[in-house]
Every structure is written in structure tokens, then in C-alpha cells.
Amino acid sequence: MSALTLYNYELDENSYRVRLLLSMLGIEHEIYSVNMLPGREEKSPALLALNPCGTLPFIKQDDAVIFGAEAILAHLARNHDAAGKWLPIDGPDFSATMMWLGFCAGPLQAAIKAREVAVFAVGGHLERLKADARAAFRIMDDHMTLRQIEGHEWFAADYPTIADLALIPSFALSRDFNIDHEEFPALRLWLRRFRRLPGFITMPGIPDYH
Amino acid sequence: MTMTSQPTWSPVALSNVIDPSTSTGALVDGAELVVWRDSSGKAHVWEDRCPHRGMRMSFGFVRGDHLACLYHGWQYDTAGQCRHIPAHPQLEVPQTIRMQTFAAAERNGIIWAGATADADPTLLPAEIAGLVPVRSLYADCTAAKALKGLAATPLPISADAPTVEAITENYISLTAGPIRLLVAIQALGKEKIALHLMANEGAPVAALARYAQALRLTLETAPAEAA
Structure with a gap:
């Protein structure tokens, strides 16, 4: 079996989601650095042949390609976490994990898009995206308050499950699009907790307290 | 007192959400503050701006009993005096490089920021024993509208509007049956407030947190009824 290769762009939030789990699970891998900006290499014929969606990240092992951050997280957790905790497969923990993974792919997309508009100057209605991102963070903060x-x-x-891991980056990076953390006390505590887990790594925009 | 005067003490956070050696930002009437705890757990409130380049100190980190700026690592002691500049480690830092500090106090499970460095602690609300934290609720509305909403909304397990008692101008008590809810009101800016909620021991905390969540919806959607 050949090495697992991550098609990655350093400043891409979804690529970071996968790098984070690779690090926390200690999975050996190779990185293919995609020239996303300004090259738009993920839309090149060579990469579209691997991932027809033209998105990052995706992973490739032998001839198998998996695209979509949430699917990659589930795939890695299912196959590389002997304790079976990052993706619990039985009982209510499974259902809750899938629900919040879906939240990441759903309402939380506003935060991911808001950051892209703010940082990469791609098109989009920043104020509307920010309002939707704030609404998503409120749902998360209300949930963690009750938890x-x-x-x-x-x-x-x-x-911690891949639900936490999938949700963390958008909150940790929210200052990139000018949403501060003060309104979300329960999320602040949760982020601090997650940062202390073994294997946690940062990306540009998430301070590394040297 | 003039219309623009702000209370001597303003609530800025529930005590239980700021761990030792951590910091957060807080707004009081548009003023940006940093609220942080040193390693011994003592709370401090400063202007949220590094004198060096204006970076927000709430983005920084706590090192021992110093708050460090994220930008260039300048470190300030608990009195707000700059003690260390990494780019000039040998430098005896001039006394003039210091933070604007405000008084900080903890009372009834809440961190309060003074309007000045020497705010009078006797003006803090009286101590109430046996309170437990519920949550902080951030909402886009005026303090007046929040007060109206709080007075009109029944507390959990009660059908009637609560009995309201004003303790100070920004601290009220709501009572209904066995539940007593203490509400400290922080004015963040125009139409932006935070309600810091504590309840009597034994009160249904989860139900109160849900009550607050529902209250936010009311405060942000229903326009004030015309008289």
C-alpha cells in the first residue's frame, strides 16, 4: 500500500481540518502542496481527474480518492483510531457526532465562506455571511452552555470526537473575518480544552502561544 | 448625574468562565477592555490596547503574572507596568510604558470592572450567599428593552411574571416561587447588551439557561409595543 497523500493548501481551513486529525492520530502521510492561490491548481485538468469537484482537501491512497473534509475525517477516524473514540459507531454518541458533522457541512459553511471572502478576497456578501456565521456560533455556544x-x-x-474537531477551526479562525470570541464564553472554554489535547497543531490565524 | 454617566461598576463576565492564566475582551459602552486572570486567579481589567502598536491585549496570553501582547511579546505586570520587551531583553523598561488600568472586583459570581482605577468598592452590590452560575446572554437590544423583557417573561416552572427588585442601576433580582435569578446588565454599545445570570442554589439551572435562550429571541425580534 502506498503512502496516504493529502492534497493540501496551507491557508485553506478545510485542509487544516484534515491536517489536524492526521496530527492528532499520528497518521503517516505525504503532502502534495496545491497552488490554490493564486494558481487555482485544484481546478487544473490533472487534479480534476482526481477530484472532479475541484475542491480541497482530498486524500489519495493507491487508487482511492476521498474528497470532502467531513468524509475524510470520518474515513481517517474509522481506519486509524484503534480506540474508536474519534468516530464512535454505536449508540447516541454516533448520532450526535453525525449531527454536528452535518452542522459543519451546513450552517457553519457561512463561517468558512466569510473567512474566504475576508482573507482571499474572493466574491461574496461578507456582512450577510458574518451574520449567518454569528448565528451558527450562537447555536454552538448555546449547545455547549447546556452541555x-x-x-x-x-x-x-x-x-472529543470528529464533531469537535470539525467545528473547532471555524471558531478558532473567526477573528480572520472580524467576529470576536467574547460573545461565546462556552466556546472559549471548549477551544482552550481542545488546544490542550495531544497532537493539536495550529495554522496561520490561530495563535501559537510561544 | 448626567444622561451619559455610566455606572461605577459594570459586569463584564461570569467569574467561572475565565480560568486562571487566561484573558478575554469585553466592551463597556463601546470601550474595549481586556479582562484577565493571573496565575494566582486574581482578575484584572485594563484598556484592551498595547501601548506599543495598539494591538488588542485580549488576543495575547498570560505568562506567570504577566500579560503578554501577541504582536511583539511585550509583557506587563499585574499593575500594568511593562516589564519585558523581547526585542530588547537587556533594557530596563521605562516607567512610562504602562497600561491604562481599571479597578476589578468579584462579587456574586461576576467580574465587575470599575469606571476608573480607583472605583469605590463600597458601591458594589451587597454580597448574596449561595449563588450558582447560569450563563451569560449576549443580545442585540437596549438595556431598557431587556429590563422590560425580563420583567414580563415568566421564569421556568411559573406562569406569572416575576417579582422584580432593582439592587443597583445595572443589577436586578427576579423572584418567582422557589427561583431567584440575579441579572447583571452590561451595556456593550448601541443596542448591544450582555445579561450575566446567577441563580439561587437548587434552582433548575438548565431550565434557566433555556429560558435565557428563548428570551434572546424575544428581545431581538419583537419590536417594543407602542404605548
Whole structure:
């Protein structure tokens, strides 16, 4: 079996999601650096032949390609986490994990897009995206407020799952599009907790307290 | 007192959401503040601006009993005096490089920021024993509208509007049956407030957190009824 290759762009939030899990699970891999900006290499014929969506990230192992951050996270957790915790497959923890993974692919997209508009100067209605991102963060903060009251520290289970990992980057990077953390006290505590987990890595825009 | 005067003490956060050695930003009437705890857990409130390049100190990090700026690592001690400049490690830092500080106090589970460095602690609300944290609620509305909404909305497990008692100009008590909810009101800016909620021990905290969530919807959607 050949090495797992991540098609990655350093400043891309979704690529960071996958780098983060690769690091936290200690998975050996190679990186193919895609010239996303300004080259738009992910839309080149060579890369479209691998991922017809023309998006990042995607991974390739032997002849198999998996695209979509949430699917890649689920794939890596299912195959590389012997303890079966990052993607719990039984009971209510599975359902909650999938629900919040879906939230990342749904309402939270506004935050991902807002950052792209703010940082990469791609087209988009920044103020509308910011309002939707704030609404998504409020849903998350309300959820974690209740979780905390009920004695839980993580989104979906009593341990961190790929739901937490998928949601963390948008909140950690929200200052890139001018949404501060003060309004979301429960998310602040959750982010601090997650940062202390073994294997956590940052990306540009997430301070590394040297 | 003039129309523009702000309270001597303004609530800025629930005490339980700021861990030792961490910081956060807070707005009081448009003024940007940094609220941070040193490693011993003592709370401090400063202007949220590094004198060096104006970077927000709330983006920074706590090192021992110093708050460090994220930008160039300038470190300030608990009195706000700059003590270390990484680019000039040998330099005896001049006394003039210091933060604008404000008084900070903890009372009834809340961190309060003074309007000045020597705000009178006797003007803090009286101590109330046995309170537990509920949550902070941030909403886009005026303090007046929030007060109206709080007075009109029944607390959980009660059908009637609560009994309202004003403790100070920005601190009220709501009582209904066995529940007592203490609400500290922070004015962030125009039509932006935070309500910091604490309740009596034994109160249904999760139900109160849900009540607050529903209240935010009311405060932000229903326009004030014309008299």
C-alpha cells in the first residue's frame, strides 16, 4: 500500500481540518502542496481527474480518492483510531457526532465562506455571511452552555470526537473575518480544552502561544 | 448625574468562565477592555490596547503574572507596568510604558470592572450567599428593552411574571416561587447588551439557561409595543 497523500493548501481551513486529525492520530502521510492561490491548481485538468469537484482537501491512497473534509475525517477516524473514540459507531454518541458533522457541512459553511471572502478576497456578501456565521456560533455556544451545565465537556460525547474537531477551526479562525470570541464564553472554554489535547497543531490565524 | 454617566461598576463576565492564566475582551459602552486572570486567579481589567502598536491585549496570553501582547511579546505586570520587551531583553523598561488600568472586583459570581482605577468598592452590590452560575446572554437590544423583557417573561416552572427588585442601576433580582435569578446588565454599545445570570442554589439551572435562550429571541425580534 502506498503512502496516504493529502492534497493540501496551507491557508485553506478545510485542509487544516484534515491536517489536524492526521496530527492528532499520528497518521503517516505525504503532502502534495496545491497552488490554490493564486494558481487555482485544484481546478487544473490533472487534479480534476482526481477530484472532479475541484475542491480541497482530498486524500489519495493507491487508487482511492476521498474528497470532502467531513468524509475524510470520518474515513481517517474509522481506519486509524484503534480506540474508536474519534468516530464512535454505536449508540447516541454516533448520532450526535453525525449531527454536528452535518452542522459543519451546513450552517457553519457561512463561517468558512466569510473567512474566504475576508482573507482571499474572493466574491461574496461578507456582512450577510458574518451574520449567518454569528448565528451558527450562537447555536454552538448555546449547545455547549447546556452541555457544561449537564457536566459534559465536548459536543457529542464524553470525549472529543470528529464533531469537535470539525467545528473547532471555524471558531478558532473567526477573528480572520472580524467576529470576536467574547460573545461565546462556552466556546472559549471548549477551544482552550481542545488546544490542550495531544497532537493539536495550529495554522496561520490561530495563535501559537510561544 | 448626567444622561451619559455610566455606572461605577459594570459586569463584564461570569467569574467561572475565565480560568486562571487566561484573558478575554469585553466592551463597556463601546470601550474595549481586556479582562484577565493571573496565575494566582486574581482578575484584572485594563484598556484592551498595547501601548506599543495598539494591538488588542485580549488576543495575547498570560505568562506567570504577566500579560503578554501577541504582536511583539511585550509583557506587563499585574499593575500594568511593562516589564519585558523581547526585542530588547537587556533594557530596563521605562516607567512610562504602562497600561491604562481599571479597578476589578468579584462579587456574586461576576467580574465587575470599575469606571476608573480607583472605583469605590463600597458601591458594589451587597454580597448574596449561595449563588450558582447560569450563563451569560449576549443580545442585540437596549438595556431598557431587556429590563422590560425580563420583567414580563415568566421564569421556568411559573406562569406569572416575576417579582422584580432593582439592587443597583445595572443589577436586578427576579423572584418567582422557589427561583431567584440575579441579572447583571452590561451595556456593550448601541443596542448591544450582555445579561450575566446567577441563580439561587437548587434552582433548575438548565431550565434557566433555556429560558435565557428563548428570551434572546424575544428581545431581538419583537419590536417594543407602542404605548
